[in-house]
Amino acid sequence: MVKRKIKQLLEGKEQELKMNLSNNYKDLARDALADYQKTIEECYQHGDLKEKDYLKYRANAADYANRMVGYHH
Numbered sequence: 001m002v003k004r005k006i007k008q009l010l011e012g013k014e015q016e017l018k019m020n021l022s023n024n025y026k027d028l029a030r031d032a033l034a035d036y037q038k039t040i041e042e043c044y045q046h047g048d049l050k051e052k053d054y055l056k057y058r059a060n061a062a063d064y065a066n067r068m069v070g071y072h073h
Contacts, residue, residue: 006048010057013039017064029068037061 002010013036020029040061044054 002053003048006043010039033064
């Protein structure tokens with residue numbers, strides 16, 4: 001079970017990413033994805049995420065990364 005504080009943090013990062021994607025803000029979406037991935041890694045390294053939850057969030061971030069493959073200028 002993910003701690004409430006950690007879950008809110010990660011969901012907030014994901015919401016920011018979704019908002020930037022829906023508004024077609026490509027640069028901001030890339031930055032938000034990098035921040036989301038970094039936060040996931042940091043939470044796992046600090047022991048705030050169990051491996052099961054870490055893998056779930058990481059797969060979610062990878063899904064966003066796959067959707068954004070063509071995002072460049």
